[in-house]
Structures are given as C-alpha cells and as structure tokens.
Amino acid sequence: MQNFKKQIAEMLERHVEGLDSAEILDMVEIPQESSMGDYAFPCFRLAKALKKAPALIAKEIAGKLEGEALFEKTEAVSAYVNMFIKKEAMLRTALAAAIGEGSRFGGSGIGGGRKVIVEYSSPNIAKPFHIGHIRSTVIGNAINNIYAALGYDTVRVNHLGDYGTQFGKLIVAYRKWGNKEDVEREPIKTLLAYYTKFHDEAERDASLEDEARLAFSMLEQGSADETALWQWFRDESIKEFSRVYRLLGIDFDSYAGESFYSDKMGKAISLLKDKGLLKESDGAVIVDLEEWGMPPALITKKDGSTLYITRDIAAALYRKEAYGFHKNLYIVASQQNLHFRQWLKIIELLGFEWAEDCVHIPFGLVSLEDGVMSTRAGRVVFLEDVLRRAIERTREIVLEKNVNTDNIDETARQVGIGAVIFQELSNNRIKDYVFSWDKILNFEGETGPYIQYSHARASSLVRKGGEAAAAAAARPEALDLSYIESDSAFGLAKLIYRFPDAVLEAGEKYEPSIVARHIVDIAQAFNKFYHDEHILTDDEAEKTAKLSLVLAVKQTLKNGLGLLGIEAPERM
Numbered sequence: 001m002q003n004f005k006k007q008i009a010e011m012l013e014r015h016v017e018g019l020d021s022a023e024i025l026d027m028v029e030i031p032q033e034s035s036m037g038d039y040a041f042p043c044f045r046l047a048k049a050l051k052k053a054p055a056l057i058a059k060e061i062a063g064k065l066e067g068e069a070l071f072e073k074t075e076a077v078s079a080y081v082n083m084f085i086k087k088e089a090m091l092r093t094a095l096a097a098a099i100g101e102g103s104r105f106g107g108s109g110i111g112g113g114r115k116v117i118v119e120y121s122s123p124n125i126a127k128p129f130h131i132g133h134i135r136s137t138v139i140g141n142a143i144n145n146i147y148a149a150l151g152y153d154t155v156r157v158n159h160l161g162d163y164g165t166q167f168g169k170l171i172v173a174y175r176k177w178g179n180k181e182d183v184e185r186e187p188i189k190t191l192l193a194y195y196t197k198f199h200d201e202a203e204r205d206a207s208l209e210d211e212a213r214l215a216f217s218m219l220e221q222g223s224a225d226e227t228a229l230w231q232w233f234r235d236e237s238i239k240e241f242s243r244v245y246r247l248l249g250i251d252f253d254s255y256a257g258e259s260f261y262s263d264k265m266g267k268a269i270s271l272l273k274d275k276g277l278l279k280e281s282d283g284a285v286i287v288d289l290e291e292w293g294m295p296p297a298l299i300t301k302k303d304g305s306t307l308y309i310t311r312d313i314a315a316a317l318y319r320k321e322a323y324g325f326h327k328n329l330y331i332v333a334s335q336q337n338l339h340f341r342q343w344l345k346i347i348e349l350l351g352f353e354w355a356e357d358c359v360h361i362p363f364g365l366v367s368l369e370d371g372v373m374s375t376r377a378g379r380v381v382f383l384e385d386v387l388r389r390a391i392e393r394t395r396e397i398v399l400e401k402n403v404n405t406d407n408i409d410e411t412a413r414q415v416g417i418g419a420v421i422f423q424e425l426s427n428n429r430i431k432d433y434v435f436s437w438d439k440i441l442n443f444e445g446e447t448g449p450y451i452q453y454s455h456a457r458a459s460s461l462v463r464k465g466g467e468a469a470a471a472a473a474a475r476p477e478a479l480d481l482s483y484i485e486s487d488s489a490f491g492l493a494k495l496i497y498r499f500p501d502a503v504l505e506a507g508e509k510y511e512p513s514i515v516a517r518h519i520v521d522i523a524q525a526f527n528k529f530y531h532d533e534h535i536l537t538d539d540e541a542e543k544t545a546k547l548s549l550v551l552a553v554k555q556t557l558k559n560g561l562g563l564l565g566i567e568a569p570e571r572m
C-alpha cells in the first residue's frame with residue numbers, strides 16, 4: 001500500500017536541513033482534528049539548529065511544499081506544517097488496498113515467520129469454567145489472530161491447571177463419595193461438589209488432608225490407579241471446556257498444561273540449584289526475592305511436592321527449547337501480577353537473556369451487574385450458560401426486529417456470541433468492567449451487533465447494486481472516483497487507510513481494543529456516509545464508484561471482526 005507518511009518524510013527531507021527521512025518519519029504526526037490536516041510536521045526541534053522561531057520555519061516549509069501533487073493544500077499553523085492529502089489519492093490508495101488485499105488487508109509480513117507463543121484461557125480442571133475465564137480466552141484469541149495477521153508463526157497454548165495437591169483431594173473424595181455416572185453426566189459440577197464436600201469433611205477429620213497428600217504423591221510417582229482417575233477427570237473436564245471453545249470458535253495447538261511439566265521439574269530445580277538461587281526455609285525450598293521487594297517464591301514444599309511457580313519455570317525453559325520463541329506471551333489476570341513478577345525475576349536470575357521476550361499481559365476483573373462473583377459464595381456463573389443465554393436473547397431480538405435472515409439459529413449464534421466477545425474486547429483490557437446484558441445486545445451502541453449490522457448493510461448494498469456493478473467496483477483502479485465527494489466518504493476512506501496501523505499498534509501494545517475501537521469508528525463513518533449520500537443512483541459510473549467504497553468498508557469490517565474472533569454475517 002502506498003505509504004503517505006513515508007512519502008511525506010522523503011519529501012520533507014529535501015526541504016529540511018540536518019534531518020534525514022527516518023528522523024522526520026518519527027516526527028510526523030497524525031492530528032487529532034482532521035481540520036488540522038491528515039498529517040502534521042512539528043518544527044520545534046529545528047529551531048535551535050536553524051536559529052529561527054519554529055513558526056517561521058513552519059511557514060517556510062509550508063511554502064516549499066506548495067505545488068506538491070500529493071497535497072490538496074498545506075498550511076502553517078503556529079509551529080506546525082499541516083498537510084492535507086488529495087482526496088482522490090487517499091480514496092484510491094485505501095480502496096486498492098482493502099479490496100486488492102482482501103482477507104489479508106490489515107495484516108503485513110512484519111513478523112517474518114518468527115515464533116510467538118500465545119498462552120491463553122488455561123482453566124483449571126474440575127473447576128467451573130466461569131465468566132471470569134472469558135477474558136483470558138477471548139483476549140488471548142484476539143492477540144493470537146493479530147500476531148498471525150502480522151506474519152508471526154503463532155502457537156496457541158492452553159496451559160491447563162491440571163496438576164497440584166487439589167487432585168489428591170479429588171481422588172480421595174471420589175473414592176469415598178463418588179459415582180461414575182454422575183461424573184459422566186455432568187463432570188465439572190459433580191467434581192466440584194466432591195471437592196467442596198472434601199473441604200467440609202476435612203474440617204471435622206484432619207486425616208483426610210493426609211490421605212489427599214498421599215494420593216497426590218502417588219500420582220506424582222506415576223502410580224497407575226491414581227493416574228487413571230486423574231486422566232479421567234482431565235478428559236471429562238476438557239470435554240466440557242471444548243463445548244465452550246466450539247461455541248466461541250476458539251482452537252488451540254497445544255493443551256500442555258501444568259501436568260505436562262511434571263517430569264521436567266527436576267531439570268528446572270537443578271538449574272536453580274547450580275545458580276545458587278535455592279534456600280531452605282522450614283524444610284521447604286525457596287528463592288529469596290527480598291532484594292527485589294517481593295516475597296519468597298516457594299519452589300518445593302516440605303514433602304517435596306512442586307508448586308504452580310515451579311511448573312511455570314519449567315514451562316518457560318521447555319518452551320524456549322522446544323519452540324525457540326521470539327516472544328512468549330501469557331494472557332493471565334492481573335491478580336497474578338506478583339506471581340509473574342516473581343517468575344520473571346527468577347528467569348532473569350537464571351541468566352537467560354530471553355527473559356525479556358516473555359511478557360505477562362494482564363487484564364482487569366469482570367463482575368456481574370449484581371456484584372462480583374465468587375466461587376466460594378457459590379455465585380458462580382458458568383460461561384457456557386452466559387453464551388447460551390446470549391444466543392437465546394439474540395434469537396428473541398432477531399425475531400422481534402424481523403431481521404432479514406434465512407437462518408435464524410445461525411444468525412442468533414453469530415450475533416449473540418459476537419456481542420459477548422465484542423464487549424470483552426472493546427474496553428482497554430486492564431480496566432475492570434461490569435458485564436451488562438443491556439449494553440452488549442444493543443444494536444445501536446458501540447457493540448458487536450452494531451458492527452455486524454453495518455457489515456450486513458454493506459453486503460446488502462453490494463447485492464442490491466447488481467452483479468455487474470459489484471464486479472466493476474471490485475476493480476477500483478479502473479474507476480472514476482471523483483463521484484465520491486462528501487466529507488463523510490473521505491473520512492471513511494482515511495479510516496480504512498489507517499486500519500493496518502491500528503492492527504500493528506494493537507499488536508505492539510497487546511491491546512485488541514485498538515482494533516475494536518477502530519472498526520467502531522469505521523462503522524459509524526460508514527453509516528454517516530450512507531445517510532449523507534445516495535449510493536445506488538441510476539448513474540452506473542457513480543454507483544460503481546460508491547459501491548467500491550462500500551466494498552472496502554465491508555472487507556475492512558469483516559477483517560477487523562475476524563481479528564477479534566467474531567463472525568460477520570452477510571445478512572442481518
């Protein structure tokens with residue numbers, strides 16, 4: 001795609017003494033207000049070298065740029081040179097890119113095929129997959145899609161919580177009170193009930209805890225009976241998780257969770273030992289992190305069993321060895337900030353320079369309208385129930401609004417799920433947010449359904465325009481774009497042009513909301529264009545030119561939704 005900013009930097013290099021185009025490129029800004037131009041060049045930095053007031057320099061540069069074919073106009077406003085790109089150039093470039101690159105538009109080859117591990121979702125076996133898990137699942141999936149679009153070779157890892165002393169408790173509980181049919185019918189709810197019962201009973205009878213410790217240690221030693229039970233709990237739980245993943249349209253390349261590292265912990269521990277990082281404390285083994293203002297990291301317990309952080313150290317070592325990653329990303333709630341700070345410090349202390357390629361990407365809490373949920377208080381809201389309810393409610397709305405679709409079930413699924421995902425991704429990930437039904441299913445607000453609806457509106461315009469016009473619109477290089485005149489059309493073209501920058505920035509900041517907000521802007525600009533201009537006119541040439549912009553909108557919205565993990569129905 002023609003790069004205006006780069007072109008401007010090269011142009012300015014000829015007129016600005018002492019700076020090369022790369023330095024200028026860094027300085028060129030995109031003004032907040034479009035009345036201040038499409039690009040602006042600040043002249044403060046030049047004042048010293050040129051011994052002139054910045055405003056004067058701006059004036060001189062603006063004068064020199066006059067007559068450049070790229071610009072509609074240039075003007076000096078105080079210390080800035082404001083540049084306005086010719087509408088025709090902006091339109092042509094945006095349309096050629098969005099339509100020409102098709103489903104690849106927005107992405108690039110910047111990743112060069114380098115490996116990026118994206119770890120997300122990572123629920124705990126035999127524990128509810130609840131609304132709190134949606135964030136890691138959906139944010140992680142979007143980050144994966146964005147990195148893949150940027151040309152990285154991503155590996156999607158689900159680091160299941162499938163190991164630890166709680167499995168000893170579950171094994172004991174199952175043996176005492178369990179029933180195979182119940183587990184098979186409703187694995188997680190049943191296993192959770194056993195687990196809760198275990199805790200109640202253990203308050204009266206402390207020997208249960210010892211039994212559980214023993215069972216876990218048998219499991220760690222690979223004893224056949226314990227392993228078979230654990231494997232079964234794991235398989236049944238994954239079956240349930242998979243139902244949710246299928247609803248969300250989410251996949252993984254690896255389910256290597258905590259248990260996967262059970263035979264890889266010895267190596268990690270001996271590395272820690274060789275580096276002199278381990279200390280004994282009350283029979284347990286720790287890494288002292290006081291110097292860095294953190295509590296000690298517990299590596300093994302008194303009975304020799306390993307911990308969550310031990311497995312994370314082993315996992316990082318393994319991933320570096322197995323994948324040779326360029327980046328290793330962890331999409332995990334901000335409640336685990338301390339854990340990840342401790343863990344990263346330990347990787348650094350081990351002397352691995354790739355510690356800097358490991359990134360914890362935290363996110364804030366989700367709460368429900370009637371207060372924060374908590375597993376303990378029994379107010380757990382299962383993610384699957386939320387998703388099914390979203391689909392059900394959307395179905396009602398679709399029927400009520402008499403939405404144009406020949407497959408209500410399919411549309412209700414696409415829109416209901418899309419609504420939930422979009423609500424997740426439209427806010428800055430670090431912000432806490434309140435899950436609200438009314439907000440997400442609104443077809444008018446800044447919501448998933450609104451964007452899907454805009455996409456469907458674009459699709460419908462293309463259909464109504466007729467096949468010949470659609471085919472011609474798909475080749476914008478051959479069209480007379482002077483028919484597209486309105487400011488709203490131009491604003492829309494600019495947003496399309498900037499879509500790849502939004503994707504890149506979202507990748508750099510691990511912030512899918514940048515893509516989400518950008519497509520909201522595009523949808524709003526498109527609807528403004530739709531109201532301002534008569535698109536399906538009788539004049540064939542005019543109609544085709546405008547439809548070409550509509551096609552570009554359709555492609556960009558579809559790609560943007562796709563990056564977020566949301567489908568784009570053709571009719572709605």
Ligand code: ARG
Pocket residue numbers: 119122123124159160161312330332
């Ligand atoms: N299973 C953990 C939980 O549900 C999240 C795992 C996060 N990933 C990691 N590598 N520690 O809290």
